[in-house]
Amino acid sequence: MTRSMLENATANETPPPTPDQQVTGHRRRTTRIGWVFSSPALVIVALVTIFPIAFSVVLSLANVTVTGNGFQLAGFTFSNYSEIFHASVWRYALVFTVFYTVVTVAVEVILGTLIGLVLERLTKGRGLMMALLLVPWSMITVISAELWQYIFDGTYGVMQAIFSAIGLGQPQFLGTPTSAIISMMVADIWKTTPFVAIIVVAGLVMLPQEVFEAAAVDGAGSWTTFWRVTLPLLRPTIALAILFRILQAFGIFDLPFVLTGGGPGTATTSLAVLSYRTMFQNLNYGAGNAIAVSASVLVLIGCLLFLKVFRAQVSDA
Amino acid sequence: MEPKKRVRTSNRVRLLAVVVASSSIVLAACGSSSTAKSSSTSPSGSATSGTITWWASPIAQVGIRQTLINAFEKAYPKIHVNLVSAPTNTGTNRSQVVAQISGGSTTPDVFMGDVIWPAQFGAHGLAVPLSNYLPSSYWAKFAPGLVAGAEYKGKVYGSPLFEDQGFLYYRKDLLAKAHLPVPKTWEQLKQESLTLVHDHLVKYGFVWQGNSYEGLTCDFMEYLTSAGGKVTNAAYTKAYLDSPQAIQAVSFMRSLITSGASPAAVTTMEEPQAMATFDAGDAAFLRNWDYAWANSQTPSDSKVVGKVGVAPLPTFSGHSYPGYSTIGGWNLYINPHSKHIATDLTFIKWMSSVQAQTILGKKYSEIPTVESVRKAIAAQASAPPPEKVAAVTRLIARPAGTPNYPALSTAIYTNINAALNGSTSVKSALASAESQANTALSGGL
Structure with a gap:
């Protein structure tokens, strides 16, 4: 002053x-x-x-107990962290969350980019298609998860009826770990691919037209143009989309909470679901917060590494 | 150049002004929440006026709560009860109650909570020890086992409102067609299921709750107890899940699926899915709670009206019949911050009165918690079948006497679900259940 x-x-x-x-x-x-x-x-x-x-x-970082009068903190301790690091449920949740993030983000980015490219080329009805694409994305996850639960239902589910009709038996989509993980990924990809597609369309529209004209003058075919011109120019946009998606996917809670409840067994228990369970079911707020903090730190490190690699691209966007 | 810049600046200032204005509105809104101190009244339990808030999830049918409130307000015209509808999912319900009470909220005054909550709520000071206010004569009227289940370290935290337990529902018409008796052992139930399915009399045999959630712990308790097993020792310091009895119980549950007596989908079924399958006429047997009866007899929800029988759950062969039914149901608790404890007690006492318990038992076919009312209703010819059966069943409580019960139950249902869907063997599932249960009992993750 x-x-x-x-x-x-x-x-x-x-x-x-x-x-x-x-x-x-x-x-x-x-x-x-x-x-x-x-x-x-x-x-x-x-x-x-x-x-x-x-x-x-x-x-x-505290010995914390929840009471009728709020939280009681007694002393500084690392025991919450040592407790979660030694718990097989935490290690599994970590591996699952990382695997889930990598797979869904990769598929969503590839699919989303392809859809974005198609959309950009559409001469008619692009607005309508964009609006349709926004439907899954705009749907509240709790509701879409309920819908997918009906689709994957093991007795009366439409997906089972389809599989059964084409002679693929009666799979229990949410009943075994592998199929439940795949089912959950499908529900996630259905919902968030449009998000990537729309970011890609926005990026494509912003690209300078002269570069493409120059490429055409130089005799580049559409395949060469895509790999040598479109994709490099689009990289900042895609990097941004990936960043957003990693942040969301790593914290996934609502989809497994509604669709699978973290099961079968603990197969789809993400770090966020585990943290919720530890805090709000077991009232173990110390360990629950340690899980939440561990997840935040890990995703922060992941994003910083990603930014380091793609810094130039993101700042260009 | 200059005028342009000024325009831009003033725009920016205007934008900031908008931000400031809107943020101060938010601030004002935040500041208006009152901070009430908890009262220190010494209630006599005979207050006859005031307004209290009752937190309760829908009891089987949505109208029950309001019917009870109306009858109560008629008896105590100067007391007004505000109903707050709570989530039906017990876990979500608990987290919301805990958030309110630990945050110091004076409402709800009275909350309806699961029978598995007393130890956890007692240990964390999230409920008033009702036995400090209500004499032992008050507790003597409840059916055996219910008050013990609401106790933690010698104090009673919940007043039993209505009870629930597992029943075996069966299709009378199918059993008659195949000349089969009502099964008294688990093995017989499995065999009859297979017969009915193989004879194409029904799509599925026996449906129950096998999903990875609290309901699976309930179902497992019934098999484990009829096999003679226990989950923990009496002091809740040691889990016995890797025992021969537990192996027998879970191996049998798994064999229901592998043999085809139960559909594979049972490992993802909770109560609504199992009930829907049975009510659609697609299953011969159903394990479910009391309310499944009313549902199965509602023509708009059910294709099996008039074809359903109710029996106690079977036991393993070589053990005495009937088997064991897991205790469910809900208690009434008081928020320690409530400013109207005397009025709360009036409400709770009325809810265990003959009038209230008769409404619950007779009008809505819930199982009353008060022994005399339960017997009176069961003795009537018109009593709903589950209430008659309830008079002869044997009950088993979940191991909820430890504040770490939620983690203990998670250790049980996640591992057993993994064994049921075949992703791990019964033996290794129970070994990991036992080690996780021991960690849970010591307060760990």
């Missing part, structure tokens, strides 16, 4: 500033006003995001 007052004072004493100085001073003042005016909003952001995160970290 004092410093800014000093700056103001000097600004007042100096003779008429050059246009250049005027601009800088003006910008500085605007920035200050900006901070002043946005601080209430920033305080709220801090309250609703930073505080819960910090509280979660504190709980994960």
Whole structure:
């Protein structure tokens, strides 16, 4: 504050500033006003995001018991972390979550890019197709998960009827670990591929047309154009889509919670489901928060690594 | 150049102003939530006025709660009860109640909670020890075992509202057609299921709850107990899931599926799916709770109206009949922050009165928790079949006397579900169930 007052004072004493100085001073003042005016909003952001995160970290590092009068914290400890690292359920949930993230994001990005390319070429009905594509994406996951549960039902499910009709037996889609994991991935891919496709379409529309004309003049075929021109130009967009998807997929909760309940056995128990179960069923808030923090740290590291590799591309976007 | 810049700046200022205005509205909204202190009344349990909030999930039929409230308000015209509808899923219900109470909320005053909650809620101070206020004469009227199930460390936390238990529902018409008796042993049930399926009299034999969730723990308890096994020792310090009895129980459950007596889909079935299969006429036998009777006799929901019989659950051959039924049902608890404990107690006492229990038992065919009402209803010729059968069954409580019961149950149902769907052997599933259960009992993950 004092410093800014000093700056103001000097600004007042100096003779008429050059246009250049005027601009800088003006910008500085605007920035200050900006901070002043946005601080209430920033305080709220801090309250609703930073505080819960910090509280979660504190709980994960304490001997915590939930009581009728809120949380009681007794001393600093790493025992919550050592407890989860030694638990086979946590290790399984971690492996499952990473595997699930890698597979669904990869499939969604490839499919989404292909759909995006097709959409961009559509001369008629692109708006309609975009609107249709948005239907799965806009559906609340809890509802789409219920729908998929009906589809995959082991007695009256339509998917089983189809398999049975074409002579593939009566598979229990949600009844065995492998098929339940695949079923859950299908439900996720159905829902989030449109998200990637729409980001890709947006990226394609923004591409400079001259480059394609130049490629055509140079005699590049459509295949060469795609690999040498479209895809490299699209990389920042795709990188952004991947980043969003990793963040969402790694924290997956609603889909397994509704579709499989984390089962069969613990086959589809993601880190988020495990954390929920530990905190809200077992009332073990220390370990539950340790799971939540571990998941956040891991996905943060994953995203930072990804950004390091794709930094240039993302900042271009 | 200059005017343009000014325009841009003023736009920015305006935008900031909007942000500030909207954020201060949010701030004001946040600040308006009141922080009430918990009261320290010493209730006599005879308050006759006031307003209380009752948190309860729908009891089988949605109208039951309001019917009870109306009758209560008629008896106590100066007390008003606000009903808050709670989630039907017991786990979701619990997490919402815990969030409210541990956050210091003074409402709900009274909450309807699962029979498996007392130890956890008692240990964490999330419910009022009702035995501090209600004399032993109050507790003496309930059917045996119910009050013991609501106890933790010598104090009773829940007042039993209605009871539930496992029943065997069977198709009278199919058994008559095939000249088969009502099964008294699990082996007989399996054999009859196979016969009915092989003779193409029905699509599936026996449907039950095999999904990876609390309901599987309930079903497993029935097989385990009739095989003579136990989940833990009396002190809840050691689990016995890798025992010969548990192996017998789970091997039999798995054999129901491998033999074809139960459909493979049973490993994903919860109560609604099993009940729907039975009510569609696609299964000969169903293990379910009390409410399955009313559903099976509702023409809009069921194709088997008038064709259903109810019996106690079977036992393993060589053990005495009937087998064991897992205890379910719901209790009434009081929020420790409630400002109206005296009124809460009036409400709870009325809910265990003959009038309320008769409404539950007679009008809605729930099993009353008060022994005298239960007997009176069962003695009537018009009593719903499950209530008559309930008078002769043997009950087994889930091992919920430990605050770590949810983790213990998870160790049971996740591993048994894995054995049922064949992704692991019975032996290794139970070995891992036992080790996870021991971790759970010591408060671990």
